Amino acid sequence: MAEPVLSVKNLTVQFPTRRGVLTAVDDISFDIMAGEVLGVVGESGAGKSMTGAAVIGLIEPPGRISGGEIRLKGERIDNIAPDAMRAIRGRRIGMIFQDPLTSLNPLYRISQQIIETIRTHLHVGEAEARKRAIKLLDDVGIPDAARRIDDYPHQFSGGMRQRVVIALALCAEPDLVIADEPTTALDVSVQAQIIDVMKELCRERNAAIMLVTHDMGVIAETADRVAVMYAGRLAEIGPVRDVIKNAFHPYTQGLMGSIPSLTTDLDRLLQIPGSMPRLSAIPKGCPFNPRCPKVFDRCRIERPDADPVAPDRRVACWLYPEVTPA
Amino acid sequence: MLAFILRRLAQSVIVMLVVALIAFMVFRYVGDPIASMVGVDTRLEDQEIMRDRLGLNDPFYVQFGRFIGNAVRGEFGISYRLQQPVSQLILERLPATIELAFASALIALVFGVGLGVFTALKRGSWLSGFIMSASLVGVSLPTFLIGIGLIYIFAVELQWLPSFGRGQTVDLGFWRTGLLTESGLRSLILPAITLSLFQLTLIMRLVRAEMLEVMRTEYIRFARARGLSQRAIHFGHALKNTLVPVITITGLQLGSVIAFAIVTETVFQWPGVGSLFINSVQVVDVPVMAAYLMFIALVFVVINLLVDILYYVVDPRLRVDAAGGAK
Structure with a gap:
């Protein structure tokens, strides 16, 4: 089996606060292969964005990685010097943020921002960088890129700006792109285009994508595998088709059930009763136990780990006996 | 435009x-x-x-109408006290005030922006805490007290710098400058610091607050995520975004520096427009007072105009109606 582009093992992110230490990401492990799209899905506060921030080394203090390791193509990157990490950001890991209206600096031309990024990471001259920047804008589907490159961000629409953001994330041809809710702030009509552009460009460059979103629809259409997070922990991970068709974890089942469908007729939308616990009050045992329809005694006492239960599938639930791979 | x-x-x-x-x-x-x-x-x-x-x-x-006509030609009559044309009196003393004002504005801007950036980036360090506390002194102490304090320390006790006057000046024909002689420069130090201290702390606190605000924005996070150097992020992306409010305040403060140099000029016996005004007030030399009023208003109006033009230069979003439609 080939080496994964990104390998996260037992990652834990904690925030010391006045009322004790909050654990935002709790002991999660996953791999992403080259060219693969891993969807990370969960409610707000489930720790999915925090996981992305941890991978690219941008957790805001006082938060910190307090355990586990992150490897990029086998090299550890969670404990390296800030300068070394900065050389990786943008160069080997690109990131796309949620809101294209705020992720570009309003006072600089698009050309300045792209050329600056290219020249930070690659040894090319101004003219060559500009040529590449125009090519990139062309690739992400900005019409008349050669002329529009010298415009300011406010002269573009939201969708166009997100294309610029994608161009910026990809301009040094990274191995991995972390897309944190890349379509959430956009019109529905533009969302699909943006996802297509992002996926297409990453496929051409054989870059892996970690797609963080709460939109199951986007995951279903885009991702190869999906990781479901709940209260900072990994609930379930597996190939997207299998997880959607045959969810194991009761939380995932609830999540799938709550997506309205045209083929079934319902009077009310299904929902999971209750809400996700605050980080300061995560229940003992399985964090989902107070809301789980299939809860039994063990769930309230012992915490389940995300263990393999079927080929390429892991789930953190006591309903499923661990299967040791042969 | x-x-x-x-x-x-x-x-x-x-x-x-x-x-x-x-x-x-x-x-x-x-x-x-x-x-x-x-x-x-x-x-x-x-x-x-x-x-x-x-x-x-x-x-x-x-x-x-006659007054306006004369004012436009720079004629404000004859000073009662000195029996000289007012415009000539003001022009003679203007260089001293302008040099003092620009020296102190320069000090205020350089140290204000520098310390503001520093205290914003090193928020937790003891040095930032110390600078922030010290800046409270600058904001709250009245100018004359700072001036007298500086005179006491550096002129009376240490005897390093002169306590009053402008030192030797060089006449360039249209401008008497104190910047070309050693004694002139030495004389400038204390009054310039005194005059700058309030603006310095004001600019510093403003830059710090704006920097903290900007550092939290998404585009700074995105700049980090692109792996740009700390320097490019802090001084290229962050600082430039703090400039619009800083330009506003600095511009208006420059006006105040010229207008309210009165106190500093009095404390240091600086032969500028401010001390001319104070002396005129004491003897009700009305033509001088009227001319001074017009002069200060002109300074503020010109600076305001420059500030507005600078906005256009710094922030492209304001140019929208001029350029955006064409593209």
């Missing part, structure tokens, strides 16, 4: 006219100009003739 500047120019003219009206009223109606000019033993008939010759019996608007 041009339309914008023309519009602002028109507004500036209106402001100046209003100020001129006030200056004129001070000039004309605070006390009797004739009484200030003549001795007690001048006969009433002679006073009446004089009044007539000077046009003081003309209708109000004629007099005001």
